[in-house]
Amino acid sequence: MDALDLLLTRTSMSRLEAPAPxxxxxxxxxxxxxxxxxxxxxxxxxxxxxxxxxxxxxxxLYAKALIHQNPQASAEQIKRARAMPLRAPMIIVIIACKQEHPKVPEYEQIIAAGCAAHGLLLAAQAQGLGAFWRSGEMTDNKHVTQQLGLQENEQIIGYMYVGTPSSDCKIGAQLEPAEFVSSWPN
Ligand SMILES: Cc1cc2nc3c(=O)[nH]c(=O)nc-3n(C[C@H](O)[C@H](O)[C@H](O)COP(=O)(O)O)c2cc1C
Structure with a gap:
């Protein structure tokens, strides 16, 4: 696939099935x-x-975290939490590892980790795979982050769901640069 074709059609694919990459x-x-x-x-x-x-x-882990966070959670909510990771054959947890640095503030490090996540999306699509970046309350739930082995300086920035796109994934509309770009000075 031509690089620009890929970049101009990059699309998240929410419906994913086996096989995993x-x-x-x-x-x-x-x-x-x-x-x-x-x-x-x-x-x-x-x-x-x-x-x-x-x-x-x-x-x-999600189900336990939900019960811990909300002991009143309904059976339906717990069932939904338990099933969340089954929406794709593979999940990649993207973790930002924030380090003290004299020149690189924490936010730049989080952006860099986000760029890495974008790379995962692009490389999945380039290979005929699909991926979808999800976050939600399980990204910063203490029980989940502990069990996944995160350290104090680490933060989940997303769960990348990855698999084979089901045939009905549609490419999103192209946004118009003119709506977001201006010259300076005018
Ligand atoms: C940091 C981050 C977290 C996201 N979390 C979710 C999420 O939890 N649920 C969701 O439906 N979309 C989430 N999205 C958006 C989707 O991944 C996707 O980008 C969006 O549906 C638009 O589709 P597109 O990427 O094809 O333009 C998130 C995106 C980013 C960058």
Whole structure:
């Protein structure tokens, strides 16, 4: 696929099914992610790959976290939380690893990790795969972050759902640059 074609049609794909990326495709996705712009070469990121039964374990974690957070949660809410990670055959947890740095403030490090996440989206699509970046309350739930092994300086910036797009994924409308761009000075 031509690079500009890919960049001009990048689209999130919410309906994902098996197969998950194979080892080679996943390696390429991570290599692209690691090309993210990174002030000071801080490498403010790391990733967890979750697939197969790991997704069920993540669902269990979500269900426990919900009950802990809201003991009144209904059976339906708990069931929904448990099923969330089953919406794709693979989930990549994107973690920003914030480090003290004399020149690179924390927000720049989070942006760099976000650029890495964008790389995952692009590299998935380039290989005929699909991906969808999700966040929600399970990104900063203490129970979840502890069980996933995050340190104090770390933050989940998203769960990237990855798989094979079901055939009905549509490319989003093209926004017009003129609506967002102006010259300065006028
Ligand atoms: C940091 C971040 C978190 C997001 N979290 C969610 C989410 O939890 N649920 C959701 O439906 N979309 C979420 N989105 C938006 C989707 O990933 C997606 O970008 C959006 O549906 C627009 O589709 P498009 O990427 O094809 O333009 C998030 C996007 C970003 C950048």
């Amino acid at each position: 194979n080892a080679e495709q996943l390696d390429i996705m991570y290599r692209v992610a690691l090309r993210a712009p990174d002030h000071g070469q801080v490498r403010p990121w790391r990733f967890l790959t979750i697939e197969g039964q790991g997704r069920e374990a993540l669902g269990e």
